[in-house]
Amino acid sequence: MDQRALDQSTATQDEVDSRLLARALEMGAGIVMITDELGRIQYVNRAFEEETGYTLKEVKGRKPSMLKSGLQSPGFYQKLWRTLNAGDQFTDVLINRKKDGTIYYEQKTITPLFIDEAGQAQKFISIGRDITDQIVEQRRLTRFVSYDPVTELPNRHLFSERLSQAIVRQKRDAGSLAMVFLNLHRFRRINETLGYEAGDRVLKDVAQRLNSILGEVATLARLSGDNFAFFVEGDQSACLEGLMKSVIDAFRLPIYCCSEKIFLNVSMGVSLYPECNTADVLIKNAETAMVKSKSTGVDQYRFYTSDLNMHNKYKLSMEAELRRAIEKQEFELHYQPQIDLATKELVGVEALIRWNHPKRGMIPPNDFIPLLEETSLILQAGEWVFHQACRDCIDIRSQGFPCNRVAVNLSALQFYNEQLPRVIESVLAEMKLEACALELEITESVVMTGIQRALDTLRGLADLGVRLAVDDFGTGYSSLAYLKQFPVHVLKLASPFVQGVPSDTRDVGISRAIIALAHNLDLEVVAEGVESEEQVNFLAEEQCDIVQGYYFSRPLPKNQLIAFIDRWCK
Numbered sequence: 001m002d003q004r005a006l007d008q009s010t011a012t013q014d015e016v017d018s019r020l021l022a023r024a025l026e027m028g029a030g031i032v033m034i035t036d037e038l039g040r041i042q043y044v045n046r047a048f049e050e051e052t053g054y055t056l057k058e059v060k061g062r063k064p065s066m067l068k069s070g071l072q073s074p075g076f077y078q079k080l081w082r083t084l085n086a087g088d089q090f091t092d093v094l095i096n097r098k099k100d101g102t103i104y105y106e107q108k109t110i111t112p113l114f115i116d117e118a119g120q121a122q123k124f125i126s127i128g129r130d131i132t133d134q135i136v137e138q139r140r141l142t143r144f145v146s147y148d149p150v151t152e153l154p155n156r157h158l159f160s161e162r163l164s165q166a167i168v169r170q171k172r173d174a175g176s177l178a179m180v181f182l183n184l185h186r187f188r189r190i191n192e193t194l195g196y197e198a199g200d201r202v203l204k205d206v207a208q209r210l211n212s213i214l215g216e217v218a219t220l221a222r223l224s225g226d227n228f229a230f231f232v233e234g235d236q237s238a239c240l241e242g243l244m245k246s247v248i249d250a251f252r253l254p255i256y257c258c259s260e261k262i263f264l265n266v267s268m269g270v271s272l273y274p275e276c277n278t279a280d281v282l283i284k285n286a287e288t289a290m291v292k293s294k295s296t297g298v299d300q301y302r303f304y305t306s307d308l309n310m311h312n313k314y315k316l317s318m319e320a321e322l323r324r325a326i327e328k329q330e331f332e333l334h335y336q337p338q339i340d341l342a343t344k345e346l347v348g349v350e351a352l353i354r355w356n357h358p359k360r361g362m363i364p365p366n367d368f369i370p371l372l373e374e375t376s377l378i379l380q381a382g383e384w385v386f387h388q389a390c391r392d393c394i395d396i397r398s399q400g401f402p403c404n405r406v407a408v409n410l411s412a413l414q415f416y417n418e419q420l421p422r423v424i425e426s427v428l429a430e431m432k433l434e435a436c437a438l439e440l441e442i443t444e445s446v447v448m449t450g451i452q453r454a455l456d457t458l459r460g461l462a463d464l465g466v467r468l469a470v471d472d473f474g475t476g477y478s479s480l481a482y483l484k485q486f487p488v489h490v491l492k493l494a495s496p497f498v499q500g501v502p503s504d505t506r507d508v509g510i511s512r513a514i515i516a517l518a519h520n521l522d523l524e525v526v527a528e529g530v531e532s533e534e535q536v537n538f539l540a541e542e543q544c545d546i547v548q549g550y551y552f553s554r555p556l557p558k559n560q561l562i563a564f565i566d567r568w569c570k
């Protein structure tokens with residue numbers, strides 16, 4: 001009935017008013033339900049029908065509990081009835097279920113009506129509105145603020161909040177807590193070689209592995225990039241070392257991604273409450289311990305001690321000094337001769353960088369290459385190495401001494417840098433050195449990280465005509481199937497094996513196998529770290545092609561190298 005019809009009727013004003021109200025309830029946007037004193041539904045409006053899918057006929061006489069989703073606690077309903085029975089209005093969000101089973105959130109106000117003398121309500125009217133969209137959006141935002149979208153683990157913000165709460169709990173119980181900062185090795189290389197999407201997939205896999213070990217006992221998070229963290233509280237701290245060993249073991253299996261088999265290693269650092277007593281300090285110190293652990297190898301962990309902070313400061317000042325070293329050209333190249341075992345000819349030299357520090361003297365590469373890599377300064381330093389090595393080779397030749405080829409070591413970052421072929425080409429052109437006089441040494445672990453990309457890079461380099469060598473062979477995980485496809489010319493038998501021969505039977509076995517493998521693949525073998533005559537004899541018997549090591553010469557500055565070549569060739 002519309003307004004005009006109402007006006008025209010002969011009804012009394014009260015009747016007109018109540019029909020109007022009824023009409024407003026019926027057509028209003030709010031979800032309306034009226035129940036009687038026994039809590040049975042008497043009336044629902046159209047909005048209710050549209051929202052829930054139930055018609056008035058279907059719900060009439062039934063109880064509103066028919067809509068319960070089961071997602072709210074009995075305590076919630078007890079509070080609702082306590083409020084209504086006291087004659088008060090109840091306002092809250094009810095999580096209900098529609099006829100088709102879907103859940104909806106209703107912001108509802110229930111009002112007791114017609115309270116009798118005994119204080120009992122005769123009717124209840126509830127008016128509500130669907131706020132499901134709002135709740136979903138709110139949750140999305142909360143997840144956004146507190147969770148890492150890639151791994152769905154808590155992010156740094158939520159982790160540090162939970163860590164602070166845990167500290168409060170442990171303080172109260174006079175307990176303890178251990179926090180572990182975990183970093184992946186070579187993750188940056190995965191992003192660089194396979195792309196960010198692949199990197200994300202690897203991170204997801206890492207999160208799942210960690211979750212399956214730590215999910216029950218620890219609070220786990222991804223703090224940033226390739227940094228994860230977890231903490232264990234109270235009694236659980238006792239199993240901490242076991243957990244860390246399980247984590248290390250979990251990474252012994254490869255991750256499969258983009259048809260690549262990826263091996264990741266981890267480093268962990270541990271800080272403890274009450275020694276460190278705020279979330280920030282725990283995180284900072286565990287990270288410091290992780291960095292220290294990482295600098296000494298892979299798949300290890302280390303506990304924080306206060307002297308590590310000193311180490312951090314030292315690192316910062318080292319970085320500034322390295323920048324200066326590049327600017328002021330404080331680096332030097334020393335050369336180690338490589339001798340052909342059959343002909344005893346000097347066939348080449350390996351260029352090895354040193355840092356001639358104005359105060360601390362000559363610093364070996366293992367003490368600064370990792371930091372050069374971390375800071376990407378290796379790209380600049382590496383370019384200098386190419387120039388210098390080629391320049392020295394030409395210079396030695398121009399003084400009338402043989403220098404067939406010079407080998408230069410490449411770090412991972414250099415190897416995967418797209419500019420590398422261009423840089424090499426331009427250095428060779430500038431120095432007027434033939435490409436085959438330059439050998440590039442790439443360690444086994446670098447080429448085996450992202451095999452497809454490594455294969456492309458190696459092919460690009462081989463196309464330039466330079467020689468390629470796999471350095472420190474036998475110390476990483478090599479996939480022989482791929483090795484066959486690599487366009488490399490040389491395998492360098494890693495010095496730990498060489499140093500064990502001929503006395504250590506296992507080193508003998510490994511060295512023999514590597515030499516045979518290389519020859520079967522038509523590759524030359526260079527044994528490095530040769531220190532004794534027995535080693536030379538063993539290698540000669542095994543038909544190793546080339547040797548280098550202190551037995552012949554330590555790495556020498558250019559002038560001393562020239563003197564060595566002079567003596568050697570006589």
Ligand code: C2E
Pocket residue numbers: 336351352353364365366369382385408409410411441471472495528529530531548549550551555
């Ligand atoms: P590498 O390429 O495997 O070099 C061989 C290392 O063994 C050199 O150490 C060399 O001095 C040492 N060595 C040679 N003969 C013997 C021996 O008979 N006994 C023993 N115990 N050691 C021997 P160095 O010069 O300290 O270099 C260490 C590593 O630093 C190199 O290992 C290489 O990976 C890296 N490196 C050196 N120069 C460069 C560079 O210009 N660029 C890059 N990216 N890395 C470099």
Ligand code: MG
Pocket residue numbers: 350409441471
């Ligand atoms: Mg080398």
Ligand code: MG
Pocket residue numbers: 471472492494495528
């Ligand atoms: Mg080596």
